[in-house]
Amino acid sequence: MEDIISVSGLKKIYGKFTLGELNFGIPKGFSTALIGANGAGKTTLIDLMCGVIHASAGKINYFGESDDPDSPEIRERVGYCAASGFFPTNWKPKNIVSSFEIAYKNFDREKFVRICDELGVDSHPAKKQLPMYKLSDGNRMRTALAAVFARETDVLILDEPGSSLDPLMRDRLCDKFREYLDRGDGEKSIIFSTHNIADMENATDYAVFMDNGKILETGFVDDLKEKYIIARGDPENFPAAKELLLSYSANSSTFEGLAKAENSDKLKALGAVTERPTLQTLSVGLLKYAEGKR
Amino acid sequence: MKILRSYKLFSFGNRRHIILAAWFAVVAACGFTLKNIAAFEDFLSGFVGVQHMVIPCVLSCIALNGTMLANSANAGFGYKFFRSLPNAEKHFRRAVLGGNIISLLGTAFIAVVGSFYLESTLMLMFSVVLSVVFLSIMNFVQYIENYVVKLVLLMMTIGFAGGIVGFFGEREFTVPNAVVLYTLVICAAVYAVSLVYVLTNSKKFTGKEQKK
Numbered sequence: 201m202e203d204i205i206s207v208s209g210l211k212k213i214y215g216k217f218t219l220g221e222l223n224f225g226i227p228k229g230f231s232t233a234l235i236g237a238n239g240a241g242k243t244t245l246i247d248l249m250c251g252v253i254h255a256s257a258g259k260i261n262y263f264g265e266s267d268d269p270d271s272p273e274i275r276e277r278v279g280y281c282a283a284s285g286f287f288p289t290n291w292k293p294k295n296i297v298s299s300f301e302i303a304y305k306n307f308d309r310e311k312f313v314r315i316c317d318e319l320g321v322d323s324h325p326a327k328k329q330l331p332m333y334k335l336s337d338g339n340r341m342r343t344a345l346a347a348v349f350a351r352e353t354d355v356l357i358l359d360e361p362g363s364s365l366d367p368l369m370r371d372r373l374c375d376k377f378r379e380y381l382d383r384g385d386g387e388k389s390i391i392f393s394t395h396n397i398a399d400m401e402n403a404t405d406y407a408v409f410m411d412n413g414k415i416l417e418t419g420f421v422d423d424l425k426e427k428y429i430i431a432r433g434d435p436e437n438f439p440a441a442k443e444l445l446l447s448y449s450a451n452s453s454t455f456e457g458l459a460k461a462e463n464s465d466k467l468k469a470l471g472a473v474t475e476r477p478t479l480q481t482l483s484v485g486l487l488k489y490a491e492g493k494r
Numbered sequence: 495m496k497i498l499r500s501y502k503l504f505s506f507g508n509r510r511h512i513i514l515a516a517w518f519a520v521v522a523a524c525g526f527t528l529k530n531i532a533a534f535e536d537f538l539s540g541f542v543g544v545q546h547m548v549i550p551c552v553l554s555c556i557a558l559n560g561t562m563l564a565n566s567a568n569a570g571f572g573y574k575f576f577r578s579l580p581n582a583e584k585h586f587r588r589a590v591l592g593g594n595i596i597s598l599l600g601t602a603f604i605a606v607v608g609s610f611y612l613e614s615t616l617m618l619m620f621s622v623v624l625s626v627v628f629l630s631i632m633n634f635v636q637y638i639e640n641y642v643v644k645l646v647l648l649m650m651t652i653g654f655a656g657g658i659v660g661f662f663g664e665r666e667f668t669v670p671n672a673v674v675l676y677t678l679v680i681c682a683a684v685y686a687v688s689l690v691y692v693l694t695n696s697k698k699f700t701g702k703e704q705k706k
Contacts, residue, residue, distance in 0.1 A: 251700070252577045270700065272580035280578045288507060288572035295506035302503050303579045331507065332571075 202264065204228040204355050204389040205249060209258035212244055219244045219413040221258065229386035230420075231377050231403050234393040235483050236410035237491075242393040243283065245410070246359045249391070250280040263354065276305060279353035283360040283393075286344045289333040293324045296347050304351055312350035319346055319372065337364035349376060356380065358392040362400050370396060374403035398480040407479065411490035425476050428485065429464050432456045433472035441470050447488035458485025500585040501592030504576070511596075514552055518603060521545045525611035549604055550621060553597040554628030554648070577700055587696045590636065594629065594689060601625040619674050626681040627651070633688035637698040 203225035211220035219241040226232045234242045247253045249260055251269035259267045262274045287296060293316070300307040309325075316324035319342040323330040332340055341364045348356060362370045377390055394400045407424060409416040417424070433441055438455040442448065444467055448457030458481070459467060464474050477485065505511075524541055579585060601622055608618045631651055635644045 247574070250574075250578045251582070252574045254700070270583070275578065275580035275582075282574040285571040286575050288575075290507035291572075292507065299503050299506055302499050303581075303585070 202228045203261075204263060205391070206261045206264075207258070208261070210245075210248065210255055210260060211257040212248060212253065213256045214244070217241070217244075217413060219248075222415055224408065224415055224418050226389065226391055226408070227406055227420075228389050229381070229384065230405035231381060231390040231392070232406040232408060233397070233400060233404040233479075234391065234408050234410060235397060235487075236393075236416075237487055239412070240410040241413040242410055243359055244413075246280075246282075246357055246391070246393060249357055250278060251275065252280075252282075277354040279348040279351050279356040279358075281341075281344045281348045281356075281358045281361060283363065284337065284340070286340075287332050290331050292329040292331050293321075293343060294329055296343065297325055300347055300351070306352035307347075308350050308352070312346055315346040315349050315376075316343065318376075319369065321346055338366060338369065341365060342369065345373070345376075349380070354384070354388055356388075356390045356392070358390070360394060361392050362394055362396045367399060370399040371402075374400065377403040397483045398478070401479040404479060407483075409483065409486050409490075411487060412494060416490050417486055421479055424482060425479075427461055428477055428482055429459055429461050429467075429474045430456065430477045430481050430485070431459050431464075431467045431472040431474045433467075433470065437470045437472060441467055441472055444470075447485045447492060449488075458482065458489065497588045497592045497595070500588035501596070503579075503585055504589040510552075510555065514600065517545070517549065517552065518600070518607075521549065521604075522607050525607060529611040550601070550625035550628050553600045553625055554632045583696050583700050586699045587693055590633075590692050590696075591689075594633070597625070597629055601629075616674070619678070623677055623681050626678075626685045630681070630685045630688040633685075633692040636692045637695060 204227065206225040207222050209220075210222040211218065213219075217239070222245070234245065236242050244253070248255055249269070254269070260269060261267050262269070262271075263277070266274050268274065291299075297307075297309055297312060300312075301309070313324060313326050316326075321342045322339050323335060324343070324346070332343075335343070341361065345358070345361060348358070362373055365373060380390065381388055390403075392400070392403075397404075401421075404421055406418070406420050408418045419427070428446075431441065431445065433455055435450060435452060435455060438448075438450050441455065441457070444463040445457035445459050448455055450456075458477065459474075467474055524545075576582060576586070604625070605618060605622050608621060628648070628651060631647060632644075635647055638644055
């Protein structure tokens, strides 16, 4: 399978925090979620991919063509949106339109207005315009997303696009993701970081789990759901089951934990009930496992 | 044209230029009144004198060109957008150059307009020299990430310059033409170095020099 972005030997040193060394690829034509606890390095990785910061070592290859994050051709093909404060606070939507028209060859003004309407942006070029600092976090993010979607790109790299959105808007964002991928017919991809795993599950094909600057696990969501199981059981069986669980939580009435699917029969023999994890339960289980290993 | 477009990219949303244009108009009008009507002479001459000291500061802020926001990760807003643009570094370089050109045009404006109504050539020269000195400072501090440091530096310079102008103004000090000329030449040389510095170090804007 072709990678839209592949990372090799990537390292970024920030004082006490070190991202990497990372080696992984992100498949082309899918929506990839970067999942991890706060401080896992998701934003740093996104900033590196988008050329906002530069790596201490290693390289990022884009579209199998270029290793240069500063290449104007690459940047034209990448749609990037930061988590918060992406635009200067005194900017109004008309300033965003003008700046995108100056900076990018592939920005469509009409499309921007249309997407602003679809995403319910309160202040956009066809309405009364307010500066960013007067908008709520959700409205700011919707405006930024509308601007990014209004460009003709091959990959979207979005940092926490759903965090400041309400559940309805997150659902609409998932629809926009699907629409974008469908339009690309296997040629367009999305990479996004998220903490709202449950709400964004519908929009996630591939997941990259990160912890403390390292890659914990990667894979297609469906494959990962085959690879791991959630096991539940009575507390008297917990001491024996504990050895087979990667991470767990237990109380006086029950225990629940994440395990490798290959241990399913052993856990069943201990009276545990096993089930296929959701992306949410898988994420919590893996992150707990990583926390325990630190 | 490219310079103007890049300059605009970093200057959207601020009204600095409208304020400056209005300011220039008021100063020019006061100068005209002073020269031709001469009512409230003391007030007007004082006002115009002060303005000739303040305008260079405003012009130097224009040279800084919104990069307090665009360049500074400490400001927290906008810098990721600017850094992620195609040709970000080129845009930044052109924008800085555009800011400098606008500021130099402003300096030329106060020199030309001022020469019509300012009786003291020394005052006019100070105004021009101040402008060039401030522009140089702004170019040199362009890459300091902490915008508070930039502001403090600018304010200290304003205070220092104000003191010098006040000192010379009160004593009706006269300076030989050669000294004025040398001062201008030295300031122009320092300014040229600052411009070369800011343009050749534009990699600092994109964070490339953070590599370890």
